[in-house]
Amino acid sequence: MSTKALATNLLSDAAPIAAVITPFDDLASVVSAHRPRIFRFLLASLRDADLAETLTQETFLRAWTSRSTFRGDCSVVTWLTRIALNLVRDHTRTHRFQFWRRVSAQAVDPAEIAAFLPHPDSPAESRVIATEQVALLWKAVDTLSPRQRTIFLLRFIEEMELSEISSVTGIPLSTVKSHLYRALTNIRARHAELTRTAL
Amino acid sequence: MRLRTHLTHKQLSELLLAEPEETSPRLAELRQHLRACPVCAAEIATLQQSLSRFRSATIAWAGHASASRSWLSPGLAPALSSVEPAASRSRFRPILWAAAAVLLATAIPFALHGHRSGYKSGAPQPAAEVHIQQSSPVTDEALLEEIDQTLSSSIPTPMQPLADPTAGHSSQIDSTPRKN
Numbered sequence: 001m002s003t004k005a006l007a008t009n010l011l012s013d014a015a016p017i018a019a020v021i022t023p024f025d026d027l028a029s030v031v032s033a034h035r036p037r038i039f040r041f042l043l044a045s046l047r048d049a050d051l052a053e054t055l056t057q058e059t060f061l062r063a064w065t066s067r068s069t070f071r072g073d074c075s076v077v078t079w080l081t082r083i084a085l086n087l088v089r090d091h092t093r094t095h096r097f098q099f100w101r102r103v104s105a106q107a108v109d110p111a112e113i114a115a116f117l118p119h120p121d122s123p124a125e126s127r128v129i130a131t132e133q134v135a136l137l138w139k140a141v142d143t144l145s146p147r148q149r150t151i152f153l154l155r156f157i158e159e160m161e162l163s164e165i166s167s168v169t170g171i172p173l174s175t176v177k178s179h180l181y182r183a184l185t186n187i188r189a190r191h192a193e194l195t196r197t198a199l
Numbered sequence: 200m201r202l203r204t205h206l207t208h209k210q211l212s213e214l215l216l217a218e219p220e221e222t223s224p225r226l227a228e229l230r231q232h233l234r235a236c237p238v239c240a241a242e243i244a245t246l247q248q249s250l251s252r253f254r255s256a257t258i259a260w261a262g263h264a265s266a267s268r269s270w271l272s273p274g275l276a277p278a279l280s281s282v283e284p285a286a287s288r289s290r291f292r293p294i295l296w297a298a299a300a301v302l303l304a305t306a307i308p309f310a311l312h313g314h315r316s317g318y319k320s321g322a323p324q325p326a327a328e329v330h331i332q333q334s335s336p337v338t339d340e341a342l343l344e345e346i347d348q349t350l351s352s353s354i355p356t357p358m359q360p361l362a363d364p365t366a367g368h369s370s371q372i373d374s375t376p377r378k379n
Contacts, residue, residue, distance in 0.1 A: 040261035049264040117256035
């Protein structure tokens with residue numbers, strides 16, 4: 001083997017050892033850019049602000065400690081959301097969480113969430129209807145399975161594309177669509193009930 | 200496909216899930232139906248409005264919850280403060296290695312010098328033993344003196360009262376014969 005070929009081989013072997021620069025090396029920038037979104041997703045998933053806050057911190061800590069595994073195959077948001085979702089799964093799987101979920105006063109009531117709906121220059125009657133719609137949607141979301149709920153929130157709150165949801169959840173695209181169809185069936189049924197009651 | 204009736208749930212869902220800029224012959228047909236059918240148009244408009252409100256309320260709620268919190272945990276703070284770009288880490292690595300080498304080169308001669316001086320003083324005993332020897336002469340001398348005294352005396356001290364069974368009683372015993 002010639003010296004040149006040997007040098008080329010050595011360089012190609014040494015290349016993976018060199019430090020890879022990832023977006024997470026500048027953690028402060030990543031946190032300031034993506035924290036509101038991750039916190040929002042966790043809050044919507046858990047409906048507990050304290051827990052959402054804790055898991056938001058844990059998400060960024062895990063992203064930073066495992067930053068060497070980030071290869072840039074997906075966007076930073078997708079990667080962070082994937083970590084956040086895994087944390088939600090780990091947390092909600094525990095019996096302790098399920099117990100406290102039943103008895104806790106921390107979980108926010110759908111009506112309370114609906115009260116945050118901005119009402120720019122709308123009449124009082126429209127406000128009441130709008131607030132009821134939001135509360136009803138949240139109640140409908142409560143009835144969804146955990147997987148359906150996650151997909152629904154990623155689509156209709158985070159406005160992720162279906163392929164991105166598939167990447168975050170690790171669920172095939174066709175299954176993501178099926179879950180969304182089912183979730184929308186539930187939402188439409190509830191919606192129809194509200195419309196009938198209002199009439 | 201010609202749409203003679205209202206849209207099915209699946210078709211409505213397809214329209215709800217489609218991106219605004221997304222185009223396909225099927226979507227074009229569904230959108231065409233919406234333009235022609237006020238019932239389906241109203242149905243999808245109401246759903247879209249509800250979903251939009253749902254999103255707005257959730258964003259406002261999360262914003263409110265986030266604003267009222269100091270969220271930086273002790274676990275994350277060191278990560279944030281100690282973070283430096285990988286490029287700068289790799290740039291400073293040779294300097295760190297050089298500094299470590301200089302420190303080692305300085306420390307080794309001192310260590311060797313100390314080792315050799317220990318041999319020159321002719322003190323093969325470990326430091327701990329030397330310390331014990333210096334601290335014990337008084338005790339040893341007292342012990343030896345006590346042993347000497349014990350050996351030089353004919354009767355050991357504990358047996359002294361037995362040496363003369365009459366000792367201590369002579370004044371009480373009347374040794375003069377009695378006259379009957």
